[in-house]
Structure formats: structure tokens, C-alpha cells
Amino acid sequence: MKGSLIILSFFAMGLLLGIFxxxxxxxxxxxxxxxxxxxxxxxxxxxxxxxPDTVKQFxxxxxRILFLPLTTIVGTLLGVVTIAFFFKHRxxxxxxVGSGFGYYSLSSVLITQCKGVELGTIALLANIIREILTLxxxxxxxxxxxxxxxxAAGGATTMDTTFPIIIRxxxxxxxxxxxxxxxxxxxxxxxxxxLFCSI
Amino acid sequence: MFTVLLFxxxxxxxxxxxxxxxxxxxxxxxxxxxxALLFLLGVEVGMNDVVVRNFASLGLxxxxxxxxxxxxxxxxxxxLWGSIKKNKE
Numbered sequence: 001m002k003g004s005l006i007i008l009s010f011f012a013m014g015l016l017l018g019i020f021x022x023x024x025x026x027x028x029x030x031x032x033x034x035x036x037x038x039x040x041x042x043x044x045x046x047x048x049x050x051x052p053d054t055v056k057q058f059x060x061x062x063x064r065i066l067f068l069p070l071t072t073i074v075g076t077l078l079g080v081v082t083i084a085f086f087f088k089h090r091x092x093x094x095x096x097v098g099s100g101f102g103y104y105s106l107s108s109v110l111i112t113q114c115k116g117v118e119l120g121t122i123a124l125l126a127n128i129i130r131e132i133l134t135l136x137x138x139x140x141x142x143x144x145x146x147x148x149x150x151x152a153a154g155g156a157t158t159m160d161t162t163f164p165i166i167i168r169x170x171x172x173x174x175x176x177x178x179x180x181x182x183x184x185x186x187x188x189x190x191x192x193x194x195l196f197c198s199i
Numbered sequence: 200m201f202t203v204l205l206f207x208x209x210x211x212x213x214x215x216x217x218x219x220x221x222x223x224x225x226x227x228x229x230x231x232x233x234x235a236l237l238f239l240l241g242v243e244v245g246m247n248d249v250v251v252r253n254f255a256s257l258g259l260x261x262x263x264x265x266x267x268x269x270x271x272x273x274x275x276x277x278x279l280w281g282s283i284k285k286n287k288e
Binding site for chain 2: 007010023043046052062077082086094120
């Protein structure tokens with residue numbers, strides 16, 4: 001929660017500086033953020049490459065639980081499709097937004113790069129809201145939708161920001177599932193977002 | 200956009216090469232880069248008058264998409280959980 005507030009305040013700070021033009025125009029140039037994005041993707045890849053042991057641990061999980069990231073992806077996309085016709089954006093644009101699975105920093109930047117600031121802002125807000133919904137409603141989700149549901153709701157955030165609330169509400173025995181699901185979805189975000197942006 | 204994915208794969212490969220040496224500052228670096236990017240996104244949004252004027256309606260759209268996405272995934276998890284429990288019995 002604290003982490004997302006800090007991130008939001010960085011966004012808000014940039015927003016204010018941009019609105020009041022207290023910063024040179026070149027800072028709002030998409031090229032700079034592209035270079036920083038490449039550096040970020042390299043670092044994210046690096047941290048994945050550093051933990052081959054995590055990949056081995058996943059092999060011990062019950063077979064059907066391995067499908068959790070898949071049901072999360074399908075459920076998310078179907079959910080987005082049902083509301084897409086209320087809005088002026090194309091279905092695929094909103095599917096790209098939904099494919100952030102709560103990973104707002106990465107998805108918003110990727111979407112800004114290929115679809116512009118407007119959709120990028122929607123991606124940022126939608127994915128932050130998804131994380132907040134998970135943090136707030138995890139106990140209710142467990143009660144009405146079963147123990148796997150907060151892990152599904154948390155999407156790509158379940159190995160870091162929403163991890164504590166998940167093991168508190170679903171139980172410690174779900175910690176490996178939570179890390180597994182977050183890991184897989186983290187990995188899928190750049191691919192799905194890029195895919196839906198290019199359709 | 201595929202350049203970005205290339206960078207990720209290059210990262211995975213070099214992370215794997217250096218897996219014996221734990222590079223601790225990488226998480227701090229990721230966080231700092233995320234802050235920088237969100238700050239730059241804020242600047243870009245702030246300088247875009249159209250987006251600034253429509254911020255409220257974009258926020259509403261974002262909230263609806265988030266709720267639909269979360270509900271969809273939670274229903275998916277319920278179905279999977281049901282099938283796992285049935286399998287055990």
C-alpha cells in the first residue's frame with residue numbers, strides 16, 4: 001500500500017509540473033521514457049534470470065493449481081469484454097489495459113508508448129485500482145470466491161505488494177501459489193499488452 | 200515495442216549468467232526506474248491538455264475496467280477452486 005502511494009505521488013508530482021509547465025518541454029518527450037523503459041525491462045529480466053531456483057519449486061504444486069494464472073488471464077479478459085462496449089475505446093485497447101493485471105508501472109508505460117498518453121493514463125489508474133481492490137477486499141473474496149480468489153485478483157502483484165494480505169487471508173500454505181501466479185503473470189504482462197496493442 | 204522485449208530477454212540471459220553472484224541492488228534499481236518512469240508519465244500527461252481536461256472521465260473508465268477485470272478473474276478462481284476440491288473428494 002505504501003509502495004503504491006509513493007508511486008502515485010511520483011505520478012502526481014510529474015502531473016503538476018507538466019500542467020503548470022514548470023519543467024522544460026523536452027521532459028514530456030516520449031523518447032526519454034523509452035530509454036528508461038528499456039533499462040527497466042533489462043533489470044526486470046535480470047532479476048527473473050537470477051532466480052532459477054524459484055522455477056524449480058513450482059514443479060511441486062498440485063497440477064490443477066498450475067492453471068490459476070490461465071484462469072486469471074481468461075477471467076480478466078472476459079470481464080473486460082463484457083464492459084467494453086460502454087466506452088469509446090476499442091475492445092483490444094481495453095484488453096491491453098486489463099492485461100496489466102495490476103502491474104500498473106509497466107503496463108501504463110508500455111501502453112503509453114504504443115497507444116498514447118490517454119490510454120496510458122487509463123492503464124495506470126485501472127491497474128492501481130485493481131491492486132487497491134485486492135488489498136481492500138481480499139477477506140471478502142476468500143469468503144465468497146474461495147481461497148484462490150485473492151491470488152487471481154492480485155494478478156501480477158501477488159509476489160510483492162499484495163503478497164502479505166494474501167497469505168493472511170487465504171493462508172500460509174498458499175504462499176508458493178501466490179508467488180508462482182505472480183511470477184507467471186509478471187512474465188505475461190509485456191507479451192499480452194504488446195499483443196493487444198498491435199491488433 | 201519488440202525492442203522492449205529484446206531488452207527483457209537480454210536481461211534474463213545476463214541475470215542467469217550472474218546467478219551465482221547475488222546482485223542485491225537490482226530491486227532498488229527497478230524501483231527507482233519505475234519512479235522515474237511514472238514521474239515522466241505524469242509530466243507527459245500533465246502537458247497533454249486533452250487528457251488533463253478529461254481526467255475525471257478517464258478515471259471512471261479506469262475504475263469500471265478494473266472492477267470488471269477483478270470480478271472476472273475472481274470468478275475464474277472460484278471455478279478452478281471448485282474443480283480442485285471436487286477432484287480431492
